[in-house]
Amino acid sequence: DQQVKQNSPSLSVQEGRISILNCDYTNSMFDYFLWYKKYPAEGPTFLISISSIKDKNEDGRFTVFLNKSAKHLSLHIVPSQPGDSAVYFCAAPRDNAGNMLTFGGGTRLMVKP
Amino acid sequence: KAGVTQTPRYLIKTRGQQVTLSCSPISGHRSVSWYQQTPGQGLQFLFEYFSETQRNKGNFPGRFSGRQFSNSRSEMNVSTLELGDSALYLCASSLVDFSTDTQYFGPGTRLTVL
Numbered sequence: 027d028q029q030v031k032q033n034s035p036s037l038s039v040q041e042g043r044i045s046i047l048n049c050d051y052t053n054s055m056f057d058y059f060l061w062y063k064k065y066p067a068e069g070p071t072f073l074i075s076i077s078s079i080k081d082k083n084e085d086g087r088f089t090v091f092l093n094k095s096a097k098h099l100s101l102h103i104v105p106s107q108p109g110d111s112a113v114y115f116c117a118a119p120r121d122n123a124g125n126m127l128t129f130g131g132g133t134r135l136m137v138k139p
Numbered sequence: 140k141a142g143v144t145q146t147p148r149y150l151i152k153t154r155g156q157q158v159t160l161s162c163s164p165i166s167g168h169r170s171v172s173w174y175q176q177t178p179g180q181g182l183q184f185l186f187e188y189f190s191e192t193q194r195n196k197g198n199f200p201g202r203f204s205g206r207q208f209s210n211s212r213s214e215m216n217v218s219t220l221e222l223g224d225s226a227l228y229l230c231a232s233s234l235v236d237f238s239t240d241t242q243y244f245g246p247g248t249r250l251t252v253l
Binding site: 060062068069070071072115117127128129130131132 | 143172174181182183184229230231241242243244245246247
């Protein structure tokens with residue numbers, strides 16, 4: 027079963043505009059979420075996280091929003107830059123110890139100059 | 140500080156063969172996890188090792204196995220390779236706990252099974 031889902035496999039955005047990447051989850055026990063960014067031929071790199079005690083976490087151009095009632099989180103990138111073009115994964119720790127991450131399928135973001 | 144390293148970076152094998160992939164975590168990190176990435180399935184968790192013990196395991200067949208050494212280096216083995224095993228295999232390390240410690244990923248080993 028896919029406990030973390032990213033329903034948009036790809037997203038194309040013009041440089042300077044906002045990119046919004048979405049992620050849905052099914053397990054209400056998840057209390058911590060992470061976003062990773064992955065360039066081709068490289069491993070994913072940690073981008074930003076959010077704890078369920080918050081509904082928003084901001085780090086520079088990146089903001090993650092969490093809607094617990096809807097079991098939905100989103101990553102906003104403002105303004106989008108061509109270097110942001112990558113695959114973005116949302117993830118949640120799957121077990122009580124938080125040591126097993128479950129990932130969404132990823133969304134490929136393309137930022138056009 | 141050196142990052143997570145994985146060797147080899149690329150591998151080509153034929154069906155039925157076996158393969159061993161290696162991962163060296165960041166110095167001081169004791170947790171090492173392995174993931175498989177395929178276009179259709181995204182990133183899937185294989186297993187996680189901590190202090191030379193498999194602590195968590197994903198939903199993969201027994202052909203996939205691993206181990207961790209006393210210096211935290213880890214190896215992953217796939218026996219009786221199938222075409223569907225062609226994927227990017229990623230290793231990640233963290234201090235102790237994924238949920239509170241940032242995971243750092245290696246560049247991956249791209250395995251092609253012919």
